[in-house]
Amino acid sequence: MAVTRxxxxxxxxxxxxxxxxxxxxxxxxETPDGTVTAVDHISFDVAPGEFLAxxxxxxxxxxxxxxxxxxxxEGYRGxxxxxxxxxxxxxxxxxMVFQEESTFPWRTVVENVAFPLEIxxxxxxxxxERARHFIDLVGLTGFERRYPAELxxxxxxxxxxARTLASEPKILLMDEPFGALDEQTRLLLGDKxxxxxxxxxxxxxxxxxxxxxAVQLADRVLVMTYRxxxxxxxxxxxxxxxxxxxxxxxxxxxxSVAQIWGDLREEASRGMRDDERHIAEHLS
Amino acid sequence: xAETGRLxxxxxxxxxxxxxxxxxxxxxxxxxxEAIARSGLLFRDVVPPLTVIGQALIALLAETDYYxxxxxxxxxxxxxxxxxxxxxxxxxxxxxGSRLLARAFEPYLYYLGPTPKIIFFPIMIMWFGVGPGxxxxxxxxxxxxxxxxxxxxxxxxxxxxxxxxxxxxRAGTWAMVTKIYLPAMRAPVVNGVRLGLGVAxxxxxxxxxxxxxxxxxFLIINAYSTFNMPRMYALLIVVFVLSIGANALIxxxxxxxxxxxx
Numbered sequence: 073m074a075v076t077r078x079x080x081x082x083x084x085x086x087x088x089x090x091x092x093x094x095x096x097x098x099x100x101x102e103t104p105d106g107t108v109t110a111v112d113h114i115s116f117d118v119a120p121g122e123f124l125a126x127x128x129x130x131x132x133x134x135x136x137x138x139x140x141x142x143x144x145x146e147g148y149r150g151x152x153x154x155x156x157x158x159x160x161x162x163x164x165x166x167x168m169v170f171q172e173e174s175t176f177p178w179r180t181v182v183e184n185v186a187f188p189l190e191i192x193x194x195x196x197x198x199x200x201e202r203a204r205h206f207i208d209l210v211g212l213t214g215f216e217r218r219y220p221a222e223l224x225x226x227x228x229x230x231x232x233x234a235r236t237l238a239s240e241p242k243i244l245l246m247d248e249p250f251g252a253l254d255e256q257t258r259l260l261l262g263d264k265x266x267x268x269x270x271x272x273x274x275x276x277x278x279x280x281x282x283x284x285x286a287v288q289l290a291d292r293v294l295v296m297t298y299r300x301x302x303x304x305x306x307x308x309x310x311x312x313x314x315x316x317x318x319x320x321x322x323x324x325x326x327x328s329v330a331q332i333w334g335d336l337r338e339e340a341s342r343g344m345r346d347d348e349r350h351i352a353e354h355l356s
Numbered sequence: 357x358a359e360t361g362r363l364x365x366x367x368x369x370x371x372x373x374x375x376x377x378x379x380x381x382x383x384x385x386x387x388x389x390e391a392i393a394r395s396g397l398l399f400r401d402v403v404p405p406l407t408v409i410g411q412a413l414i415a416l417l418a419e420t421d422y423y424x425x426x427x428x429x430x431x432x433x434x435x436x437x438x439x440x441x442x443x444x445x446x447x448x449x450x451x452x453g454s455r456l457l458a459r460a461f462e463p464y465l466y467y468l469g470p471t472p473k474i475i476f477f478p479i480m481i482m483w484f485g486v487g488p489g490x491x492x493x494x495x496x497x498x499x500x501x502x503x504x505x506x507x508x509x510x511x512x513x514x515x516x517x518x519x520x521x522x523x524x525x526r527a528g529t530w531a532m533v534t535k536i537y538l539p540a541m542r543a544p545v546v547n548g549v550r551l552g553l554g555v556a557x558x559x560x561x562x563x564x565x566x567x568x569x570x571x572x573x574f575l576i577i578n579a580y581s582t583f584n585m586p587r588m589y590a591l592l593i594v595v596f597v598l599s600i601g602a603n604a605l606i607x608x609x610x611x612x613x614x615x616x617x618x
Contacts, residue, residue, distance in 0.1 A: 142524055
């Protein structure tokens, strides 16, 4: 319980009415070994224009939380609301960016980015023009007619981000968007995301297990516990904006990373012991 | 340096080695055939010399009647592939989309799939008559199975995240099917259409050789029963060439090459 009380004293980035409210979410799954609670009484708010990162060890229910907020999972307790409206199923105000390769391999870059506009029934000429704007925003001008297979992994993930931005969501919800990329590409793409967020004043919610990424990008970082996933602590990142990846070498950056690792270490160790115990049981 | 570089760099070989081997195989088979025909080991009428077959082929291609029969068969196969293709694809998408339906129906499809469809021909004659109707029906039941099974398998192989992307953008059922499921299934579906075309040709021609008064199958069995072997071989050559052409055409239309690159 001490854990949740810590979360109550959370520093708030802005005092404006929150655009996203996640209120007391509980989600359990039935497995052959019994009921597993993936997400346990998680609550937080995101203010307009804020960048919030949710960080936790593998198996803490981060992805479940991502799917709940995105409206892809049902059958949970609690409430998710965007701009005061309760989320039931996928919501136009929430744009999701997935961890996996998610570009359509049979569509060119511009056709990929125009996809949500096509679904919304926008005329072709208009949606191509809009798609070009977002392609430019992620720095892929000149690659409009290329197929995803002709691009690098980092470029494909930028296509996926541009596609989600094209639907002009109030909240950009990302699940480990750079998880499959190398560290250097990840830092540079982090800069790209920061620049876009600054330009569009985009509210962002990032799910990640990468501490550097969370500190580099976020205004606040929510640290989750290992199974069941609860709020362990909310950490405010006091780094000036606009930021660039150069801050990774600053003292303030190091202090934030150390603080979050202090919390996360305990949880990650629990997760690791749990995994090892499972493997040992299966082997015996 | 640049000059020598240009000299050394081989101009792309005009013929790839594999093409040479393929041509060599054909030449060898033709020589072997001609050798047997001339040796007199087998009846001259059963294995006629290439020149005789060539003359029969030219004579055949000059007949207007032949094109009428070819048109009948091509029409039957096209309709069979259309009807069998659409129903096979629809059933495949349903089975691929529903675990319950898949578990209930797929065992039957797997058992009926390899069953020789010719055993259903008498029933088809009773239902659709001795004309093109029963031939089309044979083509349909031949190509339905490979298409349904490959569509169902293709549906299950779709990357789940692509479906999530569609849902997150709130695509309706129709948009999901036409903009995500079908394009994502293009490679297995084109493969299914190719297999379907093959068995549709077999089903239709086989039916024509059994009982009919029109079509290429009828011409073949007619040539056989009048012991006109050169004409029969000429007809077989035409069927080979047209089947290969149709297969290549479908592969190209389906953009299989493009999928491979992706």
